[in-house]
Amino acid sequence: MKLIELKKVSKTYPNGVTALADISVPINKGEFVFVIGASGCGKSTFVKLLYREEKPTTGTVTIGGLNVGKIKNGKVYKLRRKLGIVFQDYEIKLLTKLTVYENVAFALECVGMTGKEIRPKVMKALERVGLKDKVRSFPNELSGGEKQRVCIARAIVNDPKILICDEPTGNLDPETSQDIMRVIENINNELGTTIIMATHDLQIVDRMKKRVLIIQKGVLTDDIPPGQYKAPKKEKGEIKKDESSKDIC
Ligand code: ADP
Numbered sequence: 529m530k531l532i533e534l535k536k537v538s539k540t541y542p543n544g545v546t547a548l549a550d551i552s553v554p555i556n557k558g559e560f561v562f563v564i565g566a567s568g569c570g571k572s573t574f575v576k577l578l579y580r581e582e583k584p585t586t587g588t589v590t591i592g593g594l595n596v597g598k599i600k601n602g603k604v605y606k607l608r609r610k611l612g613i614v615f616q617d618y619e620i621k622l623l624t625k626l627t628v629y630e631n632v633a634f635a636l637e638c639v640g641m642t643g644k645e646i647r648p649k650v651m652k653a654l655e656r657v658g659l660k661d662k663v664r665s666f667p668n669e670l671s672g673g674e675k676q677r678v679c680i681a682r683a684i685v686n687d688p689k690i691l692i693c694d695e696p697t698g699n700l701d702p703e704t705s706q707d708i709m710r711v712i713e714n715i716n717n718e719l720g721t722t723i724i725m726a727t728h729d730l731q732i733v734d735r736m737k738k739r740v741l742i743i744q745k746g747v748l749t750d751d752i753p754p755g756q757y758k759a760p761k762k763e764k765g766e767i768k769k770d771e772s773s774k775d776i777c
Contacts, residue, residue: 537587565743571726612683616698673704
């Protein structure tokens with residue numbers, strides 16, 4: 529069943545830059561999909577269209593039958609409640625004066641739940657990301673990977689159908705990135721949450737064996753089924769992020 533569908537989507541920003549051109553792609557419920565491409569190819573724009581941070585210039589983005597581009601600004605929160613979103617910059621996404629528990633609970637307080645309803649949900653989300661014993665810690669007492677786990681717990685605490693990740697491992701070392709990927713993969717496997725992840729980390733993409741959408745200069749050039757993506761050979765060495773990007777674009 530199609531959960532997300534982009535039909536002939538183009539996005540041109542007011543400065544005249546066309547970030548995406550004529551993208552058509554269906555995504556089924558429960559899929560895990562990587563969106564890859566060089567820096568500036570349009571990955572972030574792709575995911576921003578899903579959570580209505582941006583509207584398509586032409587074409588339609590549909591989520592669960594809802595035309596996302598047509599949602600009135602005042603109603604966007606209704607869409608966002610159905611989505612979890614994880615970003616690269618976990619540092620600035622956490623409220624520094626709140627504990628880990630409070631940071632995750634905050635998302636539910638915002639939707640008007642009571643403390644009694646909130647507690648089991650927060651504890652379950654923190655358990656899922658492996659942070660049950662850090663509930664009373666403050667963000668500055670956590671490692672980068674732990675902070676990102678808090679962000680993931682906050683993103684999934686209200687059982688979203690879709691988890692959108694924009695470079696979630698971009699600020700993490702390879703080992704921690706792998707831990708984060710395991711957490712996200714478990715969410716996909718155990719909860720059936722559909723995952724859309726923009727990333728430049730081709731090593732991770734190679735290892736995960738999921739469906740891969742390749743964007744080159746705003747154009748969807750490939751849609752690779754699970755298990756078939758192979759990172760370019762030199763990517764497996766010590767190539768820096770910027771150099772690796774050139775392989776794709
Ligand atoms: P990526 O995530 O792959 O790095 P982006 O989607 O961020 O790519 O950007 C795609 C293109 O759109 C780039 O040329 C970028 O400079 C441009 N762009 C992104 N956001 C904006 C914006 N808000 N206004 C104007 N141009 C933008």
